[in-house]
Amino acid sequence: MWLVGGAVAAVLLIGGVIAVVVTNSDSSSDKPAAKTITELPDQCSLISPETLSAIAPGAGCRTQAFTGRSISVSPTWTVESGRNDPTAINVTLTRTTEPKRMYDDAKGAVDLFNSAHDIQISNPLQIGNAAQVSGGRSRINPALFEARAIGRLDNGAVATVTFTSGIDAATAVEGASRALSDALGKLH
Numbered sequence: 001m002w003l004v005g006g007a008v009a010a011v012l013l014i015g016g017v018i019a020v021v022v023t024n025s026d027s028s029s030d031k032p033a034a035k036t037i038t039e040l041p042d043q044c045s046l047i048s049p050e051t052l053s054a055i056a057p058g059a060g061c062r063t064q065a066f067t068g069r070s071i072s073v074s075p076t077w078t079v080e081s082g083r084n085d086p087t088a089i090n091v092t093l094t095r096t097t098e099p100k101r102m103y104d105d106a107k108g109a110v111d112l113f114n115s116a117h118d119i120q121i122s123n124p125l126q127i128g129n130a131a132q133v134s135g136g137r138s139r140i141n142p143a144l145f146e147a148r149a150i151g152r153l154d155n156g157a158v159a160t161v162t163f164t165s166g167i168d169a170a171t172a173v174e175g176a177s178r179a180l181s182d183a184l185g186k187l188h
Contacts, residue, residue: 037095037156037187043075046091046183055175056087071095086144086166091183093159103152106160113148120169125177128184129154135173147172149180159183
């Protein structure tokens with residue numbers, strides 16, 4: 001076998017006939033590998049203003065201070081309109097070299113979340129490389145509905161979103177799903 005201009009060539013003797021087989025191993029036509037995530041976006045930009053106006057109008061962002069090149073950010077949005085609105089969104093976005101393992105660990109945390117709620121909705125999501133959401137009425141505070149969405153990007157990120165609402169489980173699930181889509185979408 002020889003490597004000729006990105007192609008592998010082999011000469012075969014089959015039944016007294018010489019055959020030359022050439023296969024193209026040039027991967028230039030293949031999809032490029034996803035770029036490994038090395039930095040996280042600004043915390044308050046993880047959810048777009050358009051999404052916030054749809055799922056939590058009037059919500060303001062609070063961040064935790066990080067120094068250097070952080071591997072995780074965890075901003076929180078709460079409605080600050082002065083009215084009695086319990087809507088809150090917490091996003092945790094983490095860079096990792098082991099996104100599948102971290103995602104599996106996060107799924108275990110969702111099981112604990114589910115045990116503290118009367119789950120009404122639980123679905124896989126078409127976000128990133130793997131994602132799921134579940135939500136329902138809180139057993140701790142029955143006036144609240146909460147949803148937890150988790151997702152991963154195989155090029156190095158895992159995100160978890162908790163959305164709290166006083167409206168219903170569907171609103172919480174929709175809010176968590178849209179926030180997760182925005183957060184992971186910032187890294188594509």
